[in-house]
Amino acid sequence: MKRLRIKKKRKKLDIIDYIVIVTLSLFAISIIIPFYNLLMVSIVPQKVYLENPFIMIPKMATLANYKAVFSDSSILDGYLITLIVVLVGVPYNLFLIFTFGYALSKRKFWGKNFVLNMVIITMFFSGGTIPYFLVVTSLGLFDNILALILPYGINTFYMLIARNFFQQIPKSLEESAKIDGANEFRILWSIILPVSRPIMATIFLFCVVDRWNEWWNGLLFIQTKELRPLQLILRNIINTQNFNTSNMPPAIQHLVFSEGIKAANIFIVMLPIMLVYPFVQKHFIKGVLIGSIKS
Amino acid sequence: MRKSLIFVVLSVTLMFLVSCSKPKLEFNDTVTDDLSVHIDLTWGAFSGAGLGSDDLYDYISERFNVDIKMVTLDWNERLTQVRTWAMGNKLPDVTFFEMNKNDFMDYIDGDVIRPMPTITEEQYPNLYRQLQSMKPYVEETFVDGKQYAWPRLSGQNKYTDLNLDSFMYVYRRDWAEELESEGKLTFELPDDNTFTIEQVKELAKAFVDNNMGGEDTIGLIDQDFAIPSIIGAYSPNGCPAMITYVKDDNGDYVWGGLLDETIEGIKEFKDWYDQGIYYQEFYAMRGYDNQYKYYASQAGITYDNLPVINFHYLRSGFAQANPELDVYKATTPMYVKGTNDKFWSREMPNYWSYNIYNGRTVTDEKMARILTIQDWIASEEGTLYTWFGIKGRDWEYASEDDTEDTIYIEEFDTTIKLMWEKDSNGNFVSPNYPTMGIRNFNQLASDFDWYNPSIPKDTKEAVKAWQELRTEENTYIVEYNPELTLKRDGVNYLRNDNFFQEYQDKLKQLVAEDDYTKEDVASEFIKAFSNESSIGKKLNRVLNELNE
Numbered sequence: 001m002k003r004l005r006i007k008k009k010r011k012k013l014d015i016i017d018y019i020v021i022v023t024l025s026l027f028a029i030s031i032i033i034p035f036y037n038l039l040m041v042s043i044v045p046q047k048v049y050l051e052n053p054f055i056m057i058p059k060m061a062t063l064a065n066y067k068a069v070f071s072d073s074s075i076l077d078g079y080l081i082t083l084i085v086v087l088v089g090v091p092y093n094l095f096l097i098f099t100f101g102y103a104l105s106k107r108k109f110w111g112k113n114f115v116l117n118m119v120i121i122t123m124f125f126s127g128g129t130i131p132y133f134l135v136v137t138s139l140g141l142f143d144n145i146l147a148l149i150l151p152y153g154i155n156t157f158y159m160l161i162a163r164n165f166f167q168q169i170p171k172s173l174e175e176s177a178k179i180d181g182a183n184e185f186r187i188l189w190s191i192i193l194p195v196s197r198p199i200m201a202t203i204f205l206f207c208v209v210d211r212w213n214e215w216w217n218g219l220l221f222i223q224t225k226e227l228r229p230l231q232l233i234l235r236n237i238i239n240t241q242n243f244n245t246s247n248m249p250p251a252i253q254h255l256v257f258s259e260g261i262k263a264a265n266i267f268i269v270m271l272p273i274m275l276v277y278p279f280v281q282k283h284f285i286k287g288v289l290i291g292s293i294k295s
Numbered sequence: 296m297r298k299s300l301i302f303v304v305l306s307v308t309l310m311f312l313v314s315c316s317k318p319k320l321e322f323n324d325t326v327t328d329d330l331s332v333h334i335d336l337t338w339g340a341f342s343g344a345g346l347g348s349d350d351l352y353d354y355i356s357e358r359f360n361v362d363i364k365m366v367t368l369d370w371n372e373r374l375t376q377v378r379t380w381a382m383g384n385k386l387p388d389v390t391f392f393e394m395n396k397n398d399f400m401d402y403i404d405g406d407v408i409r410p411m412p413t414i415t416e417e418q419y420p421n422l423y424r425q426l427q428s429m430k431p432y433v434e435e436t437f438v439d440g441k442q443y444a445w446p447r448l449s450g451q452n453k454y455t456d457l458n459l460d461s462f463m464y465v466y467r468r469d470w471a472e473e474l475e476s477e478g479k480l481t482f483e484l485p486d487d488n489t490f491t492i493e494q495v496k497e498l499a500k501a502f503v504d505n506n507m508g509g510e511d512t513i514g515l516i517d518q519d520f521a522i523p524s525i526i527g528a529y530s531p532n533g534c535p536a537m538i539t540y541v542k543d544d545n546g547d548y549v550w551g552g553l554l555d556e557t558i559e560g561i562k563e564f565k566d567w568y569d570q571g572i573y574y575q576e577f578y579a580m581r582g583y584d585n586q587y588k589y590y591a592s593q594a595g596i597t598y599d600n601l602p603v604i605n606f607h608y609l610r611s612g613f614a615q616a617n618p619e620l621d622v623y624k625a626t627t628p629m630y631v632k633g634t635n636d637k638f639w640s641r642e643m644p645n646y647w648s649y650n651i652y653n654g655r656t657v658t659d660e661k662m663a664r665i666l667t668i669q670d671w672i673a674s675e676e677g678t679l680y681t682w683f684g685i686k687g688r689d690w691e692y693a694s695e696d697d698t699e700d701t702i703y704i705e706e707f708d709t710t711i712k713l714m715w716e717k718d719s720n721g722n723f724v725s726p727n728y729p730t731m732g733i734r735n736f737n738q739l740a741s742d743f744d745w746y747n748p749s750i751p752k753d754t755k756e757a758v759k760a761w762q763e764l765r766t767e768e769n770t771y772i773v774e775y776n777p778e779l780t781l782k783r784d785g786v787n788y789l790r791n792d793n794f795f796q797e798y799q800d801k802l803k804q805l806v807a808e809d810d811y812t813k814e815d816v817a818s819e820f821i822k823a824f825s826n827e828s829s830i831g832k833k834l835n836r837v838l839n840e841l842n843e
């Protein structure tokens with residue numbers, strides 16, 4: 001029997017399509033170019049940078065700036081701390097966000113509106129830096145790595161997105177699980193979360209980025225240098241105008257310069273997030289709007 | 296229900312009152328330091344990164360029976376950090392502080408910081424000597440006869456009794472000589488590098504017109520903070536970097552930005568810009584862009600804050616980027632006189648920033664130890680250790696037979712022999728002691744710059760010459776006015792300060808406008824700070840406060 005081949009008719013591109021393609025391409029280029037330029041600045045010596053800070057194809061390349069970065073152990077210490085904060089903090093965030101969001105997705109329970117309103121108020125108002133500082137230190141978290149993890153428990157915006165998504169899940173799924181004797185945690189774990197992969201991936205990525213970029217709590221609560229998160233160390237490096245090269249290996253001292261070291265630091269800090277994103281991109285695109293639109 | 300509510304309100308009020316009524320802390324001035332007792336200290340500052348990881352730290356730690364833990368502050372958020380920690384009683388034992396009278400008094404009232412014991416010549420001779428030399432207004436750190444903050448002495452103005460800023464012009468003498476030899480200047484280049492502002496303008500224009508740095512040659516580029524420097528030639532009190540309030544003939548304060556001579560300076564600045572002499576994208580500058588343009592041999596003249604170390608960085612950066620050029624010719628200091636035939640400068644305190652001491656954690660014994668260490672740092676021995684390293688390993692007192700690698704230390708009338716390693720070019724290589732930053736525990740480390748073997752003698756001599764050149768007779772000095780700096784009750788003043796940012800932002804906006812003439816710029820600037828504008832209203836509130 002002959003196999004039926006169905007030829008897909010190629011859509012003919014019209015002028016509007018071309019305009020859209022060109023516009024989006026320019027937009028994409030405008031986003032990519034700063035990253036590319038940053039990479040270029042990090043791998044050229046000062047003389048090349050000074051001729052023209054906007055570098056497309058470098059005349060010379062060197063890894064001296066990266067060697068200078070890694071000659072200082074503080075960036076590696078920062079990596080370790082931030083990694084711990086991400087590995088512990090993200091599951092902590094997800095647990096709180098999804099349990100809280102699931103609870104608030106229930107139709108009725110006593111005090112639901114009050115709790116919801118209290119949560120929404122925190123999106124617009126806060127107590128200020130000093131009260132926040134006093135609350136966290138009163139819990140004994142000052143100069144403790146837990147100060148980077150525990151205070152940032154729930155992002156209310158993400159929680160509301162999750163809640164909206166859970167509300168769209170057919171109630172019949174929950175009801176049939178209840179009939180089988182499942183409790184709320186079992187329903188959440190076995191029924192709700194498996195069908196919520198898009199939103200989980202989205203919120204997971206948001207939480208990872210938030211944790212990775214964490215520096216404010218480090219600034220307020222951390223005094224021990226070994227506990228400083230990566231972004232705080234990066235801030236200190238970027239704020240430094242002139243680097244003391246005497247502590248760097250002699251072979252690279254004449255090649256490094258301030259802007260190059262800063263660019264190398266920024267690139268090293270950005271790299272992990274750029275590597276993670278492609279793996280969650282599929283879910284991210286699906287999930288980014290799902291939770292915010294009510295069907 | 297009502298009774299419960301009343302009970303709750305009363306309880307909360309009582310708790311609040313009880314928590315507010317803490318007894319004032321008492322301190323004992325007469326405690327002497329006992330070095331047999333080990334002390335742990337925390338120090339919040341910018342310098343000292345890496346403290347604790349070298350032999351110099353081991354020496355200090357053993358000598359003073361102390362462990363010092365460094366708490367690094369974030370430069371941009373230092374005020375937030377210090378304030379937040381102060382409010383939460385989490386300040387390090389010794390913390391960097393920039394004087395804000397309101398905060399200072401609040402900290403004192405709340406026992407957040409503690410007073411120092413009286414610094415006597417018998418007990419702390421080196422600190423006493425430093426305190427006597429601090430000017431112009433160290434009394435600001437005293438409240439009710441007790442000193443609550445230690446000012447950190449700068450060694451920057453070593454060769455003058457005047458405490459002036461270090462801003463200086465630097466120019467491409469090599470370019471200037473080339474133009475002079477081609478007959479393209481109407482004046483003879485001065486051997487002493489002293490120029491009038493008109494000569495600077497002509498020289499900068501000649502750089503641009505003759506493309507000395509290529510097509511995009513810049514005549515003059517200022518450091519971002521000092522934009523635009525040339526207004527100082529017309530009106531030092533109205534120059535953005537020195538903007539202040541001055542008293543008019545009636546004895547009332549007026550804002551320097553609206554003086555007649557300042558408006559003349561602004562018009563002149565517009566003329567520089569329109570003629571292409573001034574950096575055309577100055578409004579987009581950040582930080583040290585001026586230095587990068589200078590390194591790239593695009594700029595002929597730059598203006599920057601150049602104490603010894605900064606001038607050294609400028610020259611080193613230039614030499615690294617242009618190894619084929621004569622760095623001394625290409626970075627020659629330029630001494631510029633204003634329209635009144637005087638140099639212009641601002642009086643600065645000879646100290647900057649302070650140490651404050653935690654009122655809750657710094658006991659009398661700990662305070663005694665802190666001052667012992669501070670006094671040692673200010674002493675001859677401590678100075679030599681924090682400058683050069685460990686005695687017997689990195690330096691030694693010179694004997695009469697020593698003729699090479701010796702350095703005479705003027706402050707202590709002593710000569711040492713430096714035993715640092717040398718590189719292949721015979722230049723000294725500083726030993727790797729991050730703990731040398733501990734000098735900032737007591738004072739700024741800028742005094743070492745004058746002796747730093749890594750800084751060429753010519754660079755030190757250039758900065759020294761600039762200091763010695765300026766006298767009270769030949770320099771218009773914008774005086775330091777403690778009344779303005781220490782205003783505590785002036786809410787509007789503290790909130791708005793001297794309008795430096797508004798001033799600079801408005802100039803950037805107006806001068807870059809191609810359609811505006813000099814007169815347009817002047818009238819728009821005056822309008823922007825007049826009574827009818829929002830900024831003008833704020834300015835008036837500040838002036839009313841100052842003139843109360």
